[in-house]
Amino acid sequence: MTKQIRQLDRVVIRFAGDSGDGMQLTGDRFTSETAQLGNDISTLPNFPAEIRAPAGTLPGVSSFQVHFADYDILTPGDAPNVLVAMNPAALKANLTDLPRGADIIVNTDEFTRRNLAKVGYTTSPLDDDSLAGYVVHPVALTSMTIGALAEHEVSKKDAERAKNMFALGLLSWMYSRPYESTLRFLERKFAARPELVAANVAAFRAGWNFGETTEDFSVRYEVKPAKMVPGTYRNITGNAALSLGLVAAGVRSGLPVFLGAYPITPASDILHELSKHKKFGVVTMQAEDEIAAVGAALGASYGGALGVTTTSGPGVALKSETISLAVALELPLVIVDVQRAGPSTGMPTKTEQADLNMALYGRHGEAPVAVIAPKSPADCFHAALEAARIALTYRTPVLLLSDNYVANGSEPWLLPDVESLPDLRVEFASRPNGEDGTTFLPYLRDPETLARPWAIPGTPGLEHRIGGLEKADKTGDISYDPANHDFMVRTRAARIETIPVPDVEVEDPDGDARVLVLGWGSTYGPIGAACRGLRQRGLSIAQAHLRHLAPMPANLGEVLRAYDRVVIPEMNLGQLAHVIRAKYLVDAIGYNQVRGLPFTAAELETMLEEVLKNV
């Protein structure tokens, strides 16, 4: 049977199942196949904090959304066109996100009376007309997978577990994906158990062939490659990109990277990744707690390493005293906060941007640090390098505010040429800097950067003592002198305030916009997509996005004042807006949401349209 082939410009698929169903892996493989084809991609995993919530329940649903297109896209998509639901819980948990007319592929084997009852269905939605508005494809995924593997020497359990590969095969067929990378992946993953390689490949092929032969799927789709900047790409998550950025910072500075970390969601993957890169001289230490993690990193910096600690909001709170010490010691330190929904334990696997206040102000005393935020998964690589650059050049702690959305989301990354990466080499102090030629003054500053000398132990003639007590200017001796303290506090503030950072760029293709949308961090994608939507409809709007939150770009005030209205969407209750209003006296409008989920482009577009109407 020849199937009809239909061209699409973009598709959003959500794979959803029980947390034991392997949906993250399925989504990941589909993404990789899609990347090989050359589509632009953006992905968003969504999983529960529980490792294995009770099977078949709503809290146990894990999903992975992938958006791919033949043009450049900015977000994982607001709403799926296709939902793969491996059980009734997955259907129920995701149905409200589906627009009418969407395709739903359901694993009918799991729609038993017991499983339906677990999520409160009294009748099967497959049998009543509650799904009438959708295109439902009932597929007996489990039993067909087991059937396909009847001749294979695997247990029934292993056969059943291969059902995600059946689903992947079916979807790969539907969207004409090249699957060689998946076959290679399965060979690697199950290298120790060849029978599982064979079974999973067979399940994948069975899914593919099912698509080709069954009449239920009459259309096959194609999404042509996107026109992207020439170069070599790989798909990468924010946490992976951030880790590689830190490795790159070590290479480009010539310093060993020392990571002190305590496991915490959603930052642990950075620890996992960096622990693999010992050949670059990267040392990772899983510390006894968050405080020890940052303490060890600071100790390593004191000794001449690039000290890094990675955590999430609760961890930053614990580290705050040590960050203040780093402010006083004026040593390089990179603190990565992969933000999650708070306060307290909050929602560890959900995203939020509510740690900005803590990053800017969350320490005792006047303790300013530099703060930067990546705008997308791939941008985490460059943000990590920038954090290291500021830390090393200006001898200061730098807080890097990632969040769960960019950390676990993925997108294609144009691989940079290593030689084009910033040169981060530093010079350690090597000789006395006092006028007499023999004295060493640990707090005598470089007039340009205001950085003090980095005199590492092991350097003869520069033995000196520093600490958290206030220090006299230049000598670093303990000082309680009032004028000295006032001077040192102001100098530490000036050290951060005068760090040169690039001007903020404004995207206003029409050139006549009266409204500016200002964002920071991970909202870049949804804001950008919303602005595009408005412009496509003939409306003018300007977009600016902050990477540097402390210090802020020198031109920001001028940019803000050039518009009649400034709108600041944030996944918090208005933390950046508060700063902007206070600092620039601009009557910025906040648009705030704290649902643990990223903004959708559609809601931002609707909100911005309202603002435009009222200017």
Added chain:
Amino acid sequence: MSEPVALKLTAKDFKSDQEVRWCPGCGDYAILAAVQGFMPELNIPRENIVFISGIGCSSRFPYYMNTYGLHSIHGRAPAIATGLSVSRPDLSVWVVTGDGDALSIGGNHLIHALRRNVNLKILLFNNRIYGLTKGQYSPTSEIGKVTKSTPVGSADAPFNPLSLALGAEATFVARTIDSDRKHLQSVLRAAAEHQGSAFVEIYQNCNIFNDGAFDPLKEPATRDDFLIRLEHGQPITFGKDGQFCVVHPPGGFGLEVRETAATPAEEIVVHDAGVADPAYAFALSRLPGLDLRNTPIGVFRSVNRSSYDTVVQEQVAAAKAGVDQTPEEQLAGLLSAGDTWTIL
């Protein structure tokens, strides 16, 4: 291997230009002088020695040593020192701490540094009181201690620092006293020679807030009968006339003090700091009574176990072995690892 060049340093070389500001009569002066006097023996260039402290009276120590020094924050010195030691195995890293700093606010870091066996020399000045905050009871104060914060007596039982360190399976555990410079230096010597964490408790007198806390161990009239001077390979006997000894009674879990005259010589425990099971040293640490009778000093335990620093550096060295690319080439390879695609 050629003999290292003698640096010919003296105690004076280890004195910094800072005015020492402990209270007159504080036991810390004696410890400082003993450490400065001992340091030349190490024959390590001053620039390769680092003293790291937390907060408290004892933690001012690094300011007075003409080495590298870091006066950090309360309780965190072992954590900070761990990061330094692991990334700079070429340095000799010393932690100076007190009973509040190490056992109260920093208890977690202390036990983990010891369990990891980080190559640190940890000197805990135990005066059984908070000095810098002016006289509150500490986690080593005896139960019922009347202080500013406990006007009718403290309600909580103290830590025995050595028992705690041994519970964390520290590989080197010793105790000494501020007033006995010769003994203090002998313990420092043993600590410095140890590979891995060396934990040294130093009984130190706070003459302002807890004066005389260790007097029975110092007064000529009592000290010989109260102190057990541990010596590796020697039977444990003590007292002015050697009239007491330590035995391991059959059926018991611990060690007990007996009269030497009534004890067959073969029943007297011969001190062996190298016993692998920390239970032996733990039993020694349990001997003293509330009145400080039967207080052992010296090296309780000194056993070999790979230090954390060494294992971490070996892992890095193993990963680097055989790499013949430049770091930039390696990085290019790392960035392009996995599934990539090229757009022309």
